[in-house]
Amino acid sequence: MKWSEIYIPTLREDPAEAEIDSHKLLVRAGYIRKLAAGIYNYLPLMQRVLLKITNIVREEMNNAGAQEILMPVLHPAELWQASGRWEIMGKEQMRMKDRNQRDLVLGGTHEEVITTFLKGEIRSYRQLPLNLYQIQVKFRDEIRPRFGLLRAREFYMKDAYSFDTDEESFKISYQKMLNAYKRVFDRCGLDTKMVESDTGAMGGKAAHEFIVLVDTASGESVVFSCDSCSYAATVEKAISLEEKISDDHEKEKPLNKVSTPNLKTVVEITNFLNVSPKKLVKTLLYKADNQIIAALIRGDQELNEVKLKNLIGAKNLEMADAATVEKITGAKVGFSGPIGLKNLKIIADLQIAKLKNAVTGANENDFHLTDVNFKRDFKADQIADIRNVVSGETCPHCKKGKLTSSYGIEVGNTFMLGTKYSESLGAKFLDRDGNEKPFVMGSYGIGITRTAQAAVEKFNDDKGIIWPNVITPFSIVITPTDWNNDKIKSKALEIYEHLIERNVATLLDDRDERPGVKFNDADLIGIPLRVTLGPKNLEKNQVEIQIRKTKETIHVPPAEAVSKCLQLLENL
RNA sequence: CGGGGUGUGGCUCAGCCUGGUAGAGCGCUUGCUUUGGGAGCAAGAUGUCGGAGGUUCAAAUCCUCUCACCCCGACCA
Numbered sequence: 001m002k003w004s005e006i007y008i009p010t011l012r013e014d015p016a017e018a019e020i021d022s023h024k025l026l027v028r029a030g031y032i033r034k035l036a037a038g039i040y041n042y043l044p045l046m047q048r049v050l051l052k053i054t055n056i057v058r059e060e061m062n063n064a065g066a067q068e069i070l071m072p073v074l075h076p077a078e079l080w081q082a083s084g085r086w087e088i089m090g091k092e093q094m095r096m097k098d099r100n101q102r103d104l105v106l107g108g109t110h111e112e113v114i115t116t117f118l119k120g121e122i123r124s125y126r127q128l129p130l131n132l133y134q135i136q137v138k139f140r141d142e143i144r145p146r147f148g149l150l151r152a153r154e155f156y157m158k159d160a161y162s163f164d165t166d167e168e169s170f171k172i173s174y175q176k177m178l179n180a181y182k183r184v185f186d187r188c189g190l191d192t193k194m195v196e197s198d199t200g201a202m203g204g205k206a207a208h209e210f211i212v213l214v215d216t217a218s219g220e221s222v223v224f225s226c227d228s229c230s231y232a233a234t235v236e237k238a239i240s241l242e243e244k245i246s247d248d249h250e251k252e253k254p255l256n257k258v259s260t261p262n263l264k265t266v267v268e269i270t271n272f273l274n275v276s277p278k279k280l281v282k283t284l285l286y287k288a289d290n291q292i293i294a295a296l297i298r299g300d301q302e303l304n305e306v307k308l309k310n311l312i313g314a315k316n317l318e319m320a321d322a323a324t325v326e327k328i329t330g331a332k333v334g335f336s337g338p339i340g341l342k343n344l345k346i347i348a349d350l351q352i353a354k355l356k357n358a359v360t361g362a363n364e365n366d367f368h369l370t371d372v373n374f375k376r377d378f379k380a381d382q383i384a385d386i387r388n389v390v391s392g393e394t395c396p397h398c399k400k401g402k403l404t405s406s407y408g409i410e411v412g413n414t415f416m417l418g419t420k421y422s423e424s425l426g427a428k429f430l431d432r433d434g435n436e437k438p439f440v441m442g443s444y445g446i447g448i449t450r451t452a453q454a455a456v457e458k459f460n461d462d463k464g465i466i467w468p469n470v471i472t473p474f475s476i477v478i479t480p481t482d483w484n485n486d487k488i489k490s491k492a493l494e495i496y497e498h499l500i501e502r503n504v505a506t507l508l509d510d511r512d513e514r515p516g517v518k519f520n521d522a523d524l525i526g527i528p529l530r531v532t533l534g535p536k537n538l539e540k541n542q543v544e545i546q547i548r549k550t551k552e553t554i555h556v557p558p559a560e561a562v563s564k565c566l567q568l569l570e571n572l
Numbered sequence: 573c574g575g576g577g578u579g580u581g582g583c584u585c586a587g588c589c590u591g592g593u594a595g596a597g598c599g600c601u602u603g604c605u606u607u608g609g610g611a612g613c614a615a616g617a618u619g620u621c622g623g624a625g626g627u628u629c630a631a632a633u634c635c636u637c638u639c640a641c642c643c644c645g646a647c648c649a
Contacts, residue, residue, distance in 0.1 A: 012598060012610065013584045017642070037641065092648070109649055143573085143647050151648080159649090202649060220648080305647090318646080413649065445649065463609095481608055516609040523609090534608055544608095 001474070003509045006044050010521050020216065022457035023148030025465050029525045038145025038153030042449075045525060048473035048505075049452050050156060054135050056187050056470070057158045057446055064180040066131040066160050071113050073137065077103030079112035083424045088201055088315055094141045108140040109202070111421045111443055114161045118439070119427035125165045128429065128439075129173050133160030135448065149453040150409060151220060156448035163422075163439040165431060170440040174416060177444045181210055181412050184446065189468030190455060192411065195223050196233040198306050202443065204417035209234060210446075211408035212454045221408045224389050228401030236306040239385055240393035240403055250356040253371040261366045264334025266299040269368060273359060276300070281352055281360040281372065283336040285325050288314035292328055294341055295386060296348040298355070302388040308347065311384050329363040337361035337369060338378040348380035349387045409454040410447070417441040456526075459549075465526025466549050469572040474507040476565055477527040481515040481534040488533045491558050495531060495543070498562045504569070523548065528572045529565055533558075547572070 008030040017034060018024040026032045031046040042050060058068065077095070080086040094106035107113065114132060122130065138157045145153050160177065164170040178194070185192040190212050197209040211223055211234075225232035233239070263269045270277045280299030285292055286308070293312065297303045309317040322333050328344065329336045337360030338346055352358075357371040360378075372378070395401040422428065422438035431437050452471070459466040469475055476499060480492040492508060499506040507527065509518045515534070522530050532544040542555045545564060549572070556564045 009582095011583060016578090016584070019643080034641090089649095090647090138649085140649070144643095144645090146643095157649085200649065207649095410649090415649085443649090447649090479608095484607095514607055514609090514611065516607090516611080519609045521610085532608080536608080 001505075001507050003507060003511050006507070008045060008521070008525060009043070010524055018148060020147050020150075020457065021460055022453045023150070025456055025460055025524075025526075026148055026453060029465055031525075032148065038142055038151070040149065040152060040154070045473040046452070049467075049471055050448060052471045052473075053188060053448050053451055054156075054158070057135065057184055057448065060180045060184045060187070061133050061158070061160060064131070064176045066133045066162075066180075068134065069132050070134050070136060071107075071110050071117070073107050073139070075105045075107050075113055077105055079116055079425070080105055083112050083115075083421055085112070085201065090316075092140050092142065094139050106139040108138050109443070109445070110134070110159055111161065111202070111417070111441075112425065115421045115425045115427045115439070115441070118163060119422075119425060122163065122427075122429055122439075125429055125431045129162060129164045129169055131160055131162040131173060131177075133158060133444075147220070147453075149449040150457075152449065155450065158446040158448060160444040162442040162444070164441075165429070165437070166440055170416070170442060174414065174442050177414055177442065178208070181414065181444070181446070185210060185212075185411065185451075188451060188455060188471055190411070190451070190458065193223065193225065193232055193408065195225070195408075196237050197413065198234065198236040198310070199415060200306075202415045202417065203420045204415045207413060207415045209410045209414075210412035211410055212458060213406050213408050214454075214457055216407065216457075221410050222405055223408045224391075224403045224405050226395035226398060226401040226403055229395060229398035231395050231397040231401075231403075235388055235405070236304065238389040238403065239396050240389045241396055241399060252373045252376060253357050255372060255377055256370045257362055258368055258370055259366060260335075260368045263366075263368075264332075269359065270299060273368070273370065275359060275370075279355065279358050281338065281355065281358050283338055283341075283361060285320035285328060285336065286317055287320050287324070288312055288317050291345070292320055292324065293345045293347060294336075294338060296338055296346065296352045296380065297387055298349065298351045299359075301349070301351065301390065303349075304386055304388045307384075308386045311347065311382065311386060312345070329361075331361065331363050331365045331367075335361040335363065335365055335367065337363055337372070338380070339363070339369060339372065345382070346378070346380045347382045347384065347386060348374070350383060350385050351387065352380070353383050409450065409457065411451045411454050412444075412446040414444045415442060417443055460526075463520070464524035467526045467528060469528050469569055472505075472526065472528055474505045474527050475569055475572075476504060476529045476531060477507045477509060477522045477525075478531045479509045479515070479518045479522055479533070481518070481532065483510055483512050485535060488535065488538060491538065491543070492533050495533075495558065495561050499565065502562065502566065504566070529568060531561055531565065 010030045011028045014024045015027040033041045096104050135158045139154050142153050145151055162173040164173050192210040195209050197207045199207045222235040224238040263272050266277050266280055277299035282297045282299055284295045325333050340363050353374050360369050360372050362369045391405045393403050419438040428436045428438050456465050478492050478496050480488045482488055496508045528548050530546045541557050543558050543561050544553050544555055546553045
């Protein structure tokens with residue numbers, strides 16, 4: 001392709017809309033343009049990258065025995081009502097009515113559709129296992145679209161769905177997908193970590209995510225991993241061995257009420273009373289569906305809403321507002337405590353049960369209680385792990401390694417769905433013994449557009465993007481420093497033709513621009529190899545090959561340029 | 573949804589506080605010079621100042637409403 005024949009609108013300045021490097025670069029380098037919040041146009045360079053990624057995904061999925069199909073983007077509401085997800089998905093699910101006032105859903109995932117489709121088709125165990133996938137636009141009305149393609153509302157995704165006769169067979173199918181995923185991301189040049197994750201709105205038994213670790217907060221997931229074994233999990237899911245706390249054996253002192261005028265925060269109170277935040281019981285009121293509950297957590301720790309939500313089996317969980325808190329506890333926010341709370345469920349974190357002589361709110365304005373003791377002074381309906389793991393805690397698997405946290409970009413996920421959808425939608429088959437059974441299902445996603453941006457986030461420098469050769473829009477850019485110089489021009493064209501003949505994706509910068517502009521653009525759009533033809537080198541019968549990643553330059557005679565490039569590309 | 577912020581030429585922004593008929597840099601067009609890391613000179617084109625209403629002799633500027641976008645939070649296959 002000649003540069004003059006492909007639309008690459010590079011920008012000199014960072015776009016105002018972007019916050020993180022990969023987003024800035026994709027816009028600056030002419031890969032994407034925003035249409036609306038979280039909705040993007042993919043320009044020619046981007047489309048080439050997306051095609052490369054989808055081809056890799058396609059190959060690996062096909063190799064794993066999955067078959068490509070294409071399903072509708074618009075779904076009738078009835079499917080989602082039948083599975084029970086009409087209520088669960090919430091506002092993230094884009095909904096609309098057609099001209100006849102029928103409710104429709106813009107598909108953010110396709111469990112309902114595929115299960116309903118196969119329900120009428122697969123009748124015998126002989127037809128299983130089956131794995132179908134598609135690569136398609138998805139729409140999710142994200143509360144807060146952010147970071148360009150990393151959290152867009154409209155995005156490209158590969159979603160696969162497996163159907164098996166039983167758990168045993170399913171395990172094989174699931175493992176095949178895990179292997180395929182590893183290969184996909186390896187081929188894309190991305191190091192991924194497979195972590196245990198929450199099943200969220202997908203439901204099912206268990207789930208994994210494939211995460212690209214990044215050092216900036218641009219990764220929207222936080223993952224914990226063990227430094228001595230392979231355990232890793234998202235913050236929503238991670239657990240640790242309960243750490244022993246030092247005052248475990250303190251003698252219980254008599255309960256006290258102290259005046260704490262206007263002291264509401266953990267820091268204010270613990271400073272005032274001169275105790276560690278570890279000794280404070282935070283009492284958080286939540287609205288779980290239509291019921292108010294209290295969650296108790298140590299002052300220095302964070303509540304994990306996902307764990308809490310899963311524990312009590314709530315569909316919706318949100319913090320109670322200030323008015324509700326006052327109504328329930330009889331005191332302002334900041335003075336809540338478990339003692340004296342009536343008619344509501346109290347759930348305490350495991351760590352709370354171990355505290356001796358703790359501090360809590362008195363459920364009375366400007367007062368706290370000290371030397372509060374679990375069992376003696378208050379009880380809990382449930383005691384469970386409902387907190388976030390903290391860096392440095394001990395691994396629950398090997399029981400000796402330390403857990404450390406890092407940011408990550410989730411590029412793929414896999415869900416063990418069990419029979420959740422096949423049962424709710426009545427998708428059954430006849431087994432060997434003639435019994436009707438629901439399919440055992442799995443679902444598997446890869447964010448195509450997100451993977452592309454994850455690669456940019458991972459591979460860039462102050463000049464621009466540095467694509468791995470496997471997913472770059474072009475492998476080589478030929479840069480004649482002076483397009484009006486006939487000798488340079490004909491040599492450049494000659495090398496270009498030869499590379500094209502060998503099927504190398506090559507971009508020829510035939511613009512009448514100054515060399516500096518061409519070099520900067522080439523660096524910005526991230527092409528792995530640049531072949532530069534300038535008058536001085538050409539007089540010495542040389543062209544220059546520069547490796548984008550290392551800035552290393554190699555001089556070779558023009559006749560050897562093609563073979564040298566091919567050789568270099570092997571390792572990029 | 574709560575809090576904060578921004579909308580001015582294709583892009584990045586100044587001007588707004590203190591009202592007086594719209595600017596810079598980049599980009600774009602033409603010409604000449606220049607040609608290995610975002611060139612120089614000269615000449616030019618481009619804006620209903622997000623939208624609606626109001627105050628005023630006069631509104632980019634003040635007021636009200638509204639829309640869009642960005643950031644923080646809540647949320648997240």
